[in-house]
Amino acid sequence: MLKTIASALLLIAVSSSAYTAENISVTRDGVIYSVSQHETLSSISQKFTGNIKHWRTIGQTNQIENDRAIPIGRKVLIPTRLLTPVSAFARIKTFFGDVVIRGRDGSSIEAKIDAMLKEGDTLTTMANSFISLMLDDGTQFTLPPNSVVSLRLLRATPYVETPRTQLYLQKGRIESQVTPFTKPESKYEVISPLAVSGVRGTNFRVNLDEQRVLNEVIEGKVAVAQNTAVNKPSKQLVAAGYGTVVENGRVNKPVALLTAPALLDGYQQQLRLPIQFTLSHPGATSFRVIISTDAAGKNNIAETSARSNNGQGVAKLENLEDGAYFVRTSALDAVGLEGVSTIQAFRVDARPFPPFLLQPGAKFQGAVQDGRIPVTMKWALTEGISNYRLQVASDAAFKTIVLDQVTETGADQLVALLANGNYYWRVASIIQAAGTSKQGPFGDAKPLAVLAGLAAPAANIGQKEIHFSWSAAPGQRFTFQVAATPEFTTLINNIETSTAEVAIPRPEAGIYYARVRSTDDDGFVGAFSPAQKFSVPMQWRTEYDVPLESQGQPLGTSF
Known part of the structure; x- marks a missing residue:
């Protein structure tokens, strides 16, 4: 494969140098070439189209009757349609997780950044895996988890830059952001067993869902047609903000996509696992959430969905490392079409995890000492944690803090001197790394009623x-x-x-x-x-076991 790529790059280098050396210019209609000495239409046809048989068409286009008598310097137009496309490549821009790539011959291809894939290669993303590829013209397409796409056609026409791309979606979804075309011969199509989606520059998604295909257009327009052998297949032109479903042998009328869902406040800083996003949209039956490391939403690392209950849902992700991320959210309608999405920044600051609180329970009763009651606050030790921070407040929001103290290294308890009353307490873990300390989030606060102990009876x-x-x-x-x-x-x-x-x-x-x-x-x-x-005291008693009294008082040892 490396030899093939090297050959292609050499061809591009040769073609680029020919632009200047051979006096070639490009117009909307094709390539204009200045004829050199001893050249004929046949040699020009072979040079630019790869076949001498097109010399008559070139002659007719330029009104040249005598193939053998072309003046040196004569400008000859070679129409774009005659130029021979050459193999193009798709470069891996980003990937995450387990991605399997196979060549046309079934050979295994390593997934790595900047690897060049060619026509006939097939990409498969496993669970929680993503891959994004870029074509020479800047077009980019992304596969989410559990998707299979074959690079059926990757071609580009030299000189005039007219890419021709066909991607065959065998399973799952694909999202494409296509650079607008300037030549009518350019083509970008996503083909599935049921439909063909063709564009000339747009942002759209295709989802193969069992016996139907869902198309969603974010920018531009997409022509969606049945993938059938009939002469006049069902077809719809879908505009931005609309989607259509291909099923039961026809392309349905486009419908408006749902607007982006509202992302309820609190998502900006995630202090707990699992990561949670609360979403709202009155027309949603479910929500989709995609996590990426870039603001453009291309370097995806996680995806999840959530059902909608009365227009609201909570999407959860079991684990993300601490750091900065971006979340893309969208709502799905009753048909299953995914609506317009938005991307928001957020952070995960869930580590180190807070310890498990052991004692006291909801109530503590102790002896009063100088107007205060000593309360021992105890928690479970966690490996790798150097210190802990204890806070006690008189309100659940911790606006009125009565104790805020960091323990000595390795301590799993602190004694708080508290007055009789109601409190809340919580603990955070602190780690030391590279000479700096990092405190994790506080754990859930526990209520505590501090009671004065009973006096001696x-x-x-x-x-x-x-x-x-x-x-x-x-x-x-x-x-x-x-x-x-x-x-x-x-x-x-x-x-x-x-x-x-x-x-x-x-x-x-x-x-x-x-x-x-x-x-x-x-x-x-x-x-x-x-x-x-x-x-x-000792008490004197009579032979009848009654106290011996004197003047109405029992007699004891002091008598």
Whole structure:
């Protein structure tokens, strides 16, 4: 193939030099050549058309009767229609993903930028793959995923620059942006099993959809006809902003394409995966979204679609690396014709990913210290993350931030001193690379209700019972415990109650500890209160096990 390309380039170089050396000029009607010594119409015909048989036509065109007596310097017009087209090439401009290219003989051709493809080559794009090619005149065509196109005809006429291109769409879609032609002999056609779409310079799309072909014209005009052997096939001239469907043996009347959909605000900076675009158009049955790295939308790297529900849809892409991109959006009507598209810039700033928040939950109950409650905020460590940034705010929009702090390296928690109240908290990851730090987006904020812990239960020691009470909120249940040690390793009492008080039998004389915790009606279990230390004095009792009294008071060890 390299030899073929080199030969073609040599031919172009020779032809270009002949322009000056042989005094050739080009007009709208063809090539004008100044005759040199010993030249005849036959030699001129062979030179420019590749065959001497056209010498009579050249003579008639120039009113030359005597082939052997042409004056030196005589200007001879060789009509464009007689010039012999030569092979042209399609150069790979961009590609992405898995693209398979086969030569006419079935040989494999490597897909790489600036590779020159020739007539007879076939291109196949796999899932999430794209390829864009450019012809010598600047015409560019692009294949989206799951498409197959054969380069059926790639020709160009020397001197007069009249390209002739035929692309055979076997499967999927193709989008063409054709440079306007200046010569009537120029041709650009997209052929499919059902239809032929021919243009003279325009921007249009062709979609082979099972037993029908959809044509959409963005700029210029496209002649759409059946691909049939009948003498007078069904044909329509489709103007810009219109589309037509070829099905059931006929070309349908063109209909107006849908306008570009509205892209709802928030798409400009994508902080979460999957990437999401919310689209709106009252006439859409679905939406198409194409991602590219250039503003012209040629270097495509991803494509997805979304169904429309009452004119709205959300298109999602599972993954894009951080960076700058462009999104092209369009709406599809009930027939399946894709409408006019728009291209907008956006960024992906989703990395490093925020950590998973572990604790506290929606509520936290703790002891008040100097008017504040220490709350331990904890999250999962992520590999490669150097630091984390914790924010706590009193509102969901984080307009009123009460804590904004970066952890030390490797820390997975921070203690926040918060007053009793309602808050929101979130965490972002920070990485260090090449001497600079980069903070990723904050994760979803979690609500947090910070509650003051229960005060130690108050003890009222009676002759036979000890009564305890504490403050409570409506709907709470309680766990009350008594132990002989402040560690509460061995419980003397463990009582579940729905009231904010409890009575226990008076134990033997000694030092004891009591504590209580609450359970809200939503299931939240609070922390135990500080331990209440209380002393049960020795009590003298009669042989009938009643307290021995003096002047109405029980006698104890202090008597």
